[in-house]
Amino acid sequence: MLEELKQEVYEANMLLPEYDLVTFTWGNVSGIDREKGLFVIKPSGVDYDKLTPEDMVVVNLDGEVVEGDLNPSSDTPTHTYLYNKFSDIQGITHTHSPWAVSFATAGVEVQAMNTTHADNFYGPVPVAPELTKAEIEEAYEENTGKVIVDTFEQRGINPMAVPAVLVEKHGPFSWGKSAKDSVVNAKVLEVVCEMNYHALMLTNRDNRVPQYLLDKHYYRKHGENAYYGQDNAKSKDHAKKA
Amino acid sequence: MLEELKQEVYEANMLLPEYDLVTFTWGNVSGIDREKGLFVIKPSGVDYDKLTPEDMVVVNLDGEVVEGDLNPSSDTPTHTYLYNKFSDIQGITHTHSPWAVSFATAGVEVQAMNTTHADNFYGPVPVAPELTKAEIEEAYEENTGKVIVDTFEQRGINPMAVPAVLVEKHGPFSWGKSAKDSVVNAKVLEVVCEMNYHALMLTNRDNRVPQYLLDKHYYRKHGENAYYGQDNAKSKDHAKKA
Amino acid sequence: MLEELKQEVYEANMLLPEYDLVTFTWGNVSGIDREKGLFVIKPSGVDYDKLTPEDMVVVNLDGEVVEGDLNPSSDTPTHTYLYNKFSDIQGITHTHSPWAVSFATAGVEVQAMNTTHADNFYGPVPVAPELTKAEIEEAYEENTGKVIVDTFEQRGINPMAVPAVLVEKHGPFSWGKSAKDSVVNAKVLEVVCEMNYHALMLTNRDNRVPQYLLDKHYYRKHGENAYYGQDNAKSKDHAKKA
Amino acid sequence: MLEELKQEVYEANMLLPEYDLVTFTWGNVSGIDREKGLFVIKPSGVDYDKLTPEDMVVVNLDGEVVEGDLNPSSDTPTHTYLYNKFSDIQGITHTHSPWAVSFATAGVEVQAMNTTHADNFYGPVPVAPELTKAEIEEAYEENTGKVIVDTFEQRGINPMAVPAVLVEKHGPFSWGKSAKDSVVNAKVLEVVCEMNYHALMLTNRDNRVPQYLLDKHYYRKHGENAYYGQDNAKSKDHAKKA
Numbered sequence: 024m025l026e027e028l029k030q031e032v033y034e035a036n037m038l039l040p041e042y043d044l045v046t047f048t049w050g051n052v053s054g055i056d057r058e059k060g061l062f063v064i065k066p067s068g069v070d071y072d073k074l075t076p077e078d079m080v081v082v083n084l085d086g087e088v089v090e091g092d093l094n095p096s097s098d099t100p101t102h103t104y105l106y107n108k109f110s111d112i113q114g115i116t117h118t119h120s121p122w123a124v125s126f127a128t129a130g131v132e133v134q135a136m137n138t139t140h141a142d143n144f145y146g147p148v149p150v151a152p153e154l155t156k157a158e159i160e161e162a163y164e165e166n167t168g169k170v171i172v173d174t175f176e177q178r179g180i181n182p183m184a185v186p187a188v189l190v191e192k193h194g195p196f197s198w199g200k201s202a203k204d205s206v207v208n209a210k211v212l213e214v215v216c217e218m219n220y221h222a223l224m225l226t227n228r229d230n231r232v233p234q235y236l237l238d239k240h241y242y243r244k245h246g247e248n249a250y251y252g253q254d255n256a257k258s259k260d261h262a263k264k265a
Numbered sequence: 266m267l268e269e270l271k272q273e274v275y276e277a278n279m280l281l282p283e284y285d286l287v288t289f290t291w292g293n294v295s296g297i298d299r300e301k302g303l304f305v306i307k308p309s310g311v312d313y314d315k316l317t318p319e320d321m322v323v324v325n326l327d328g329e330v331v332e333g334d335l336n337p338s339s340d341t342p343t344h345t346y347l348y349n350k351f352s353d354i355q356g357i358t359h360t361h362s363p364w365a366v367s368f369a370t371a372g373v374e375v376q377a378m379n380t381t382h383a384d385n386f387y388g389p390v391p392v393a394p395e396l397t398k399a400e401i402e403e404a405y406e407e408n409t410g411k412v413i414v415d416t417f418e419q420r421g422i423n424p425m426a427v428p429a430v431l432v433e434k435h436g437p438f439s440w441g442k443s444a445k446d447s448v449v450n451a452k453v454l455e456v457v458c459e460m461n462y463h464a465l466m467l468t469n470r471d472n473r474v475p476q477y478l479l480d481k482h483y484y485r486k487h488g489e490n491a492y493y494g495q496d497n498a499k500s501k502d503h504a505k506k507a
Numbered sequence: 508m509l510e511e512l513k514q515e516v517y518e519a520n521m522l523l524p525e526y527d528l529v530t531f532t533w534g535n536v537s538g539i540d541r542e543k544g545l546f547v548i549k550p551s552g553v554d555y556d557k558l559t560p561e562d563m564v565v566v567n568l569d570g571e572v573v574e575g576d577l578n579p580s581s582d583t584p585t586h587t588y589l590y591n592k593f594s595d596i597q598g599i600t601h602t603h604s605p606w607a608v609s610f611a612t613a614g615v616e617v618q619a620m621n622t623t624h625a626d627n628f629y630g631p632v633p634v635a636p637e638l639t640k641a642e643i644e645e646a647y648e649e650n651t652g653k654v655i656v657d658t659f660e661q662r663g664i665n666p667m668a669v670p671a672v673l674v675e676k677h678g679p680f681s682w683g684k685s686a687k688d689s690v691v692n693a694k695v696l697e698v699v700c701e702m703n704y705h706a707l708m709l710t711n712r713d714n715r716v717p718q719y720l721l722d723k724h725y726y727r728k729h730g731e732n733a734y735y736g737q738d739n740a741k742s743k744d745h746a747k748k749a
Numbered sequence: 750m751l752e753e754l755k756q757e758v759y760e761a762n763m764l765l766p767e768y769d770l771v772t773f774t775w776g777n778v779s780g781i782d783r784e785k786g787l788f789v790i791k792p793s794g795v796d797y798d799k800l801t802p803e804d805m806v807v808v809n810l811d812g813e814v815v816e817g818d819l820n821p822s823s824d825t826p827t828h829t830y831l832y833n834k835f836s837d838i839q840g841i842t843h844t845h846s847p848w849a850v851s852f853a854t855a856g857v858e859v860q861a862m863n864t865t866h867a868d869n870f871y872g873p874v875p876v877a878p879e880l881t882k883a884e885i886e887e888a889y890e891e892n893t894g895k896v897i898v899d900t901f902e903q904r905g906i907n908p909m910a911v912p913a914v915l916v917e918k919h920g921p922f923s924w925g926k927s928a929k930d931s932v933v934n935a936k937v938l939e940v941v942c943e944m945n946y947h948a949l950m951l952t953n954r955d956n957r958v959p960q961y962l963l964d965k966h967y968y969r970k971h972g973e974n975a976y977y978g979q980d981n982a983k984s985k986d987h988a989k990k991a
Binding site (some may be wrong): 607621622626695702704708712714717719723727735737 | 772775792793794797818820823847848850851852854855856860879880882884886889919946949950
């Protein structure tokens with residue numbers, strides 16, 4: 024069942040240690056088959072060096088395990104909630120990567136300060152607020168998804184344009200066009216946090232990029248006028264114009 | 266004698282370089298056989314790449330070497346004291362890992378600021394005070410154990426719930442349910458110190474987590490209602506409920 | 508066509524991951540054949556572990572692709588502009604290395620604070636200002652070259668003596684006597700930024716080196732009186748005098 | 750000639766990249782044969798991955814090359830000066846390691862703040878002042894040795910008890926009982942600088958250790974009452990007493 028997706032999600036999970044994003048088992052990646060309404064996720068607490076594609080757990084959009092001998096990630100209800108509400112996302116990553124967790128701990132938004140940020144995130148990566156006592160005790164993981172979605176809705180942020188968030192005092196969640204893409208966004212967020220941290224220490228000025236620089240870099244890589252890489256429609260034109 | 270425990274303690278010691286917790290020989294791990302009242306510890310000053318399981322030294326709870334050609338770690342009296350006073354611990358790790366030593370040097374407690382901390386330590390990791398001149402000159406290593414135990418007793422901290430400490434101007438000690446578990450806790454402490462440091466630099470606010478978040482994350486992984494991983498009683502329920 | 512230069516530029520590009528200067532594909536190196544008026548550059552968005560010498564793209568000094576199936580780096584117009592204006596440079600590197608980007612984000616010049624800097628850069632590495640809205644929308648990559656060249660001209664800096672720059676809110680560009688040399692300068696800049704950052708945090712004093720120390724270290728390694736290494740004219744004399 | 754010492758000095762030089770103490774060729778190690786009055790040193794500017802034991806250069810205590818096809822390190826006159834004045838040292842290391850250079854750049858002494866420091870250095874690692882214009886122009890490398898020796902003499906520091914120094918705006922020099930020992934001290938200094946930096950950022954208090962803690966840790970590892978490791982006279986006693 025979903026063998027190809029299991030392989031893909033397995034490989035995306037294995038990128039977490041390769042990209043230096045996890046300590047021990049503190050991370051998980053999932054990927055979804057939107058047609059079947061099923062997603063595949065890492066089992067809970069299994070070491071990366073023992074993980075196999077067959078260990079992946081299949082879950083439906085009601086959060087029920089459909090296939091798999093192992094328990095799915097304890098964060099599964101967060102993934103379920105996000106897949107239900109963010110209808111375009113195809114993969115989700117959660118880690119405790121140290122730079123992103125530092126910003127989440129401090130409750131400091133990841134402002135768009137440079138072109139590395141603008142290349143990947145079309146605006147600041149927001150902080151979703153701490154859950155209340157009631158939210159934590161009632162349905163912690165599901166409500167983690169809820170504060171994320173509420174944050175994006177209240178601030179009018181398109182989750183495909185800003186495919187990451189920091190949950191306050193917890194850590195980063197990211198998503199994307201595939202399981203792998205969500206891991207790439209987790210790495211970008213980690214690097215951008217590292218850069219922002221040092222820039223914030225170096226100066227007290229407002230470091231935010233102007234809108235036109237954000238537009239330029241974001242749309243250089245995304246959308247119909249993108250010209251970065253080998254696959255975008257305008258790449259050849261840009262090269263020729265150059 | 267205690268061949269299995271020697272192998273286990275050897276492997277736990279070898280995790281120190283693997284987890285980037287030691288420079289040169291600045292660390293040691295021990296593990297105990299509570300029934301026999303004997304513990305096994307790394308020999309003093311031996312390089313990790315020359316260490317073998319046979320090099321491990323067997324010591325009794327009076328601190329006497331029972332077996333082994335090599336001298337045990339010079340910190341052996343600290344291990345002896347801790348095993349005698351913390352009756353549930355099965356393994357102990359001491360390192361000079363740089364983030365934890367930085368906090369110990371500054372005398373700054375490792376506050377519970379985020380879920381990474383709460384997943385592993387049920388409350389702040391305390392700083393045991395510097396030893397007095399008399400304590401140092403009389404029986405330095407044993408008294409290092411004493412200030413640790415006194416700190417936990419005076420503050421009413423359960424050493425199994427907060428399995429680590431910083432000795433002021435010295436460094437971290439951690440313990441756990443096995444030799445390996447004590448090394449895992451040493452790594453968790455190092456990562457949490459790194460995260461706390463950057464969060465402290467990013468903001469002046471009080472970053473501490475509320476009690477209910479500490480409870481949620483700690484008991485998600487520990488105790489009879491834990492549901493993280495594959496072995497906890499409630500894991501299946503959590504998956505189903507999800 | 509230009510097979511030797513392609514190999515050289517390929518190898519210089521592969522130094523970026525080896526020197527820890529890139530995340531994903533965020534970097535590019537080129538090298539020029541001045542006699543033929545052609546330069547060779549990395550293709551856009553291609554992973555380093557899939558890159559081959561044959562993938563390199565040949566571009567002329569009007570920025571037109573002369574040979575190559577792949578699109579050249581989207582930063583090609585910046586390289587073109589720099590090769591046209593800085594007539595002595597033979598190679599160019601652009602990265603998003605985290606220390607250099609942090610300084611670029613904060614708009615903080617890399618002052619000459621120590622002999623590591625003075626050995627390699629004869630004076631501060633300047634910050635070229637953010638592009639205006641018009642400059643970005645008109646011809647972003649070409650104008651990135653223009654603000655760099657303007658900065659060096661306005662401040663009277665010799666680009667061969669200070670072979671690097673930070674473009675504000677963007678990141679570092681460096682150049683040199685070959686493609687490889689430009690990568691070496693990118694690494695030196697990264698290390699110097701790391702050192703300056705920590706020195707700036709440690710003290711509020713003016714850390715800049717005096718002119719005579721800058722002269723001594725720079726000319727120990729560069730110019731006709733250089734005596735560092737095996738190839739400089741005065742190396743033997745220095746050894747003998749010693 | 751001196752084949753054993755060449756091998757030893759070669760291996761000590763190769764520890765620099767292994768211990769993450771060098772970028773490119775920015776470091777050199779030497780070792781001396783006191784009976785013959787000759788020392789062996791790395792050639793100038795040769796890459797570590799191309800270095801062989803045969804490349805090592807033999808120099809006498811007048812600083813004259815006695816054997817070797819390659820030019821010796823441009824810092825050779827500093828080594829010569831130190832060997833002449835510090836009569837007990839058997840090896841010398843110079844690097845541009847980033848933490849130590851950061852402290853040298855800021856002119857901040859490496860105070861004795863914790864037991865890691867006290868285990869290795871019996872007191873603060875001093876900063877030797879910047880050279881004057883005249884000192885630099887006359888005989889830069891020799892005068893670098895002179896400011897180091899003057900600093901130790903003026904402050905009454907025993908170079909065998911504190912086997913390292915920071916030369917202001919330049920970087921660290923260390924020495925020891927052998928070429929390898931001097932590299933070990935270079936690594937200790939780097940780690941201690943990293944720890945001190947973070948401790949200094951975490952608190953404004955005076956972090957220095959009291960004299961009795963310095964004494965305890967230093968003499969646990971050094972001198973006739975040392976009991977750390979396998980070779981010290983009192984190690985067995987300590988184990989037994991424990």
